[in-house]
Amino acid sequence: MAAGVAAWLPFARAxxxxxxxxxxxxxxVAPRDHRKRHDELIILNVSGRRFQTWRTTLDRYPDTLLGSxxxxxxxxxxxxEYFFDRDPDSFRSILNxxxxxxxxxxxxxxxxxxxxxxxxxxxxxxxxGDCCYEEYKDRKRENAERLQDDQDDNKDCKLPNMTYRExxxxxxxxxxxxxxxxxxxxxxxxxxxxSVLTNVIExxxxxxxxxxxxxxxxxxxxxxxxxxDTACVLIFTVEYLMRLFAAPSRYQFMRSVMSIxxxxxxxxxxxxxxxxxxxxxxxxxxxLRVFRVFRIFKFSRHSQGLRILGYTLKSCASELGFLLFxxxxxxxxxxxxxxxxxxxxxxxxxxxxxxxxxxxxxxxTTLG
Amino acid sequence: MSLTPPSSSPDSVEDELELSxxxxxxxxxxxxxxxxxxxxxxxxxxxxxxxNECPSGVVNEDTFKDIYSQFFPQGxxxxxxxxxxxxxxxxxxxxxxxxxxxxxxxxxxxxSVQEKLNWAFNLYDINKDGCITKEEMLDIMKAIYxxxxxxxxxxxxDDTPRQHVEIFFQKMDKNKDGVVTxxxxxxxxxxxxxxxxxxxxxxxxx
Numbered sequence: 182m183a184a185g186v187a188a189w190l191p192f193a194r195a196x197x198x199x200x201x202x203x204x205x206x207x208x209x210v211a212p213r214d215h216r217k218r219h220d221e222l223i224i225l226n227v228s229g230r231r232f233q234t235w236r237t238t239l240d241r242y243p244d245t246l247l248g249s250x251x252x253x254x255x256x257x258x259x260x261x262e263y264f265f266d267r268d269p270d271s272f273r274s275i276l277n278x279x280x281x282x283x284x285x286x287x288x289x290x291x292x293x294x295x296x297x298x299x300x301x302x303x304x305x306x307x308x309x310g311d312c313c314y315e316e317y318k319d320r321k322r323e324n325a326e327r328l329q330d331d332q333d334d335n336k337d338c339k340l341p342n343m344t345y346r347e348x349x350x351x352x353x354x355x356x357x358x359x360x361x362x363x364x365x366x367x368x369x370x371x372x373x374x375x376s377v378l379t380n381v382i383e384x385x386x387x388x389x390x391x392x393x394x395x396x397x398x399x400x401x402x403x404x405x406x407x408x409x410d411t412a413c414v415l416i417f418t419v420e421y422l423m424r425l426f427a428a429p430s431r432y433q434f435m436r437s438v439m440s441i442x443x444x445x446x447x448x449x450x451x452x453x454x455x456x457x458x459x460x461x462x463x464x465x466x467x468x469l470r471v472f473r474v475f476r477i478f479k480f481s482r483h484s485q486g487l488r489i490l491g492y493t494l495k496s497c498a499s500e501l502g503f504l505l506f507x508x509x510x511x512x513x514x515x516x517x518x519x520x521x522x523x524x525x526x527x528x529x530x531x532x533x534x535x536x537x538x539x540x541x542x543x544x545x546t547t548l549g
Numbered sequence: 550m551s552l553t554p555p556s557s558s559p560d561s562v563e564d565e566l567e568l569s570x571x572x573x574x575x576x577x578x579x580x581x582x583x584x585x586x587x588x589x590x591x592x593x594x595x596x597x598x599x600x601n602e603c604p605s606g607v608v609n610e611d612t613f614k615d616i617y618s619q620f621f622p623q624g625x626x627x628x629x630x631x632x633x634x635x636x637x638x639x640x641x642x643x644x645x646x647x648x649x650x651x652x653x654x655x656x657x658x659x660x661s662v663q664e665k666l667n668w669a670f671n672l673y674d675i676n677k678d679g680c681i682t683k684e685e686m687l688d689i690m691k692a693i694y695x696x697x698x699x700x701x702x703x704x705x706x707d708d709t710p711r712q713h714v715e716i717f718f719q720k721m722d723k724n725k726d727g728v729v730t731x732x733x734x735x736x737x738x739x740x741x742x743x744x745x746x747x748x749x750x751x752x753x754x755x
Binding site: 188189190191192193195196198199200201202203204210220 | 594595597598599601602616617620629632633650653654657658665666668669672673689690693713717734738743744747748750
């Protein structure tokens, strides 16, 4: 029952008069309230600011500090008031909770200070009213994330007796812990850059001898590029194997996004080694080389910004998915309309609905 | 040639503002003391509780029903609360002010048996024509049974209210004319021991 409604109890009892003349048997006697005592004003002195309220207001919530006998510990005999050495601004919300039955969270208040006050006065935060609950939950989550980040930063303390494997894993995850780790970090970064550059330069037409037509550099200096590629892939393989060895949970590591990117980056090379002379599948082989471009994603380990971009995409995946879905719907609708609109004329490019997809997509994305 | 009177929109806007911000201040404490049988302290406690739940100073029917159903969560107390509201709202303005409330309570808790029975008769007489018909009584009975909800022992059947009304009329309607007048009602209740004893229960409730 809400706190204030208890004051209407005499009314509810009196309204029972409606039943009396029609009742078949005599009514039971109402229970007497033995604890009845005169209502008195209580003075709560919070760091010098005096709040006053009725005793019955505080008694509404007997499982909090102010509603129970716990407040007697703070009673000052000389001044006949209860003294609390706490923040008077936060106390306002707490006292309002007793008065109105609703706990509000003021926006200007720091979340951890507010939580501490609630804990001190024995009020559980779950009863925060709907008006302020969203705000409270959001701030709490942000605070927890900030604490988590701080904790992660503070893990640099040297832990004694780490096994070789654990040291290696720490070196991989936090490059600034030791010089070796830093060197490793920069070396891998350098080789990723080299690898991506070679992939790009392979396709540039080099200056040709007058007899031959322009050839891409890759075909002119095949040996050189092959050696570069081999070197990079060797470094990447060694790195992947070392990480796999050092990982605390190998299964977890193999399922993580970064390791999948690593595997996809070095796979095409090995497949290429295996099937060099098979002409039938050389087309597929060429396609596989496209996967080499994924090496550029290996930079995510080196760049926090890229990782944040990845997390952002992941967190709004459902919204992006919905965008894709609604675009698809629109494309299908308009392609169908275009197809049936042009069905009559003979020299039309919209020979089928999928054929009109291209037109619709190009028009909807304003490419024209 | 404009025959329409000047538009009274500014006034009506003000009226609307006044209506939406209904506030009511009760008569002074001394006047209420004179009108009711409560002393100052009791009136102060009653008013504080009243104002806490209804800061605007008046209770409308919905708030009334809401408060009442919080005391009887197991059934549907809204019909009975509706009848109660009409009984409290003596000046029929659609809202119960503190004076109405406290005068009603004064009769119910501190009045003589005659006054209480009078008030009960007023509650039953829905159209306030001075006599209770079987239909009115049936409505009241159904409202009371609805309020009890399904948690009664023994379990009630659907025609229990009707049977109860028959018993009531058999007891109260002395001249068998199908209606119960105020005199028949008061007479019969004063002769019934159970009812008399129940009326004494209210004396210490505040």
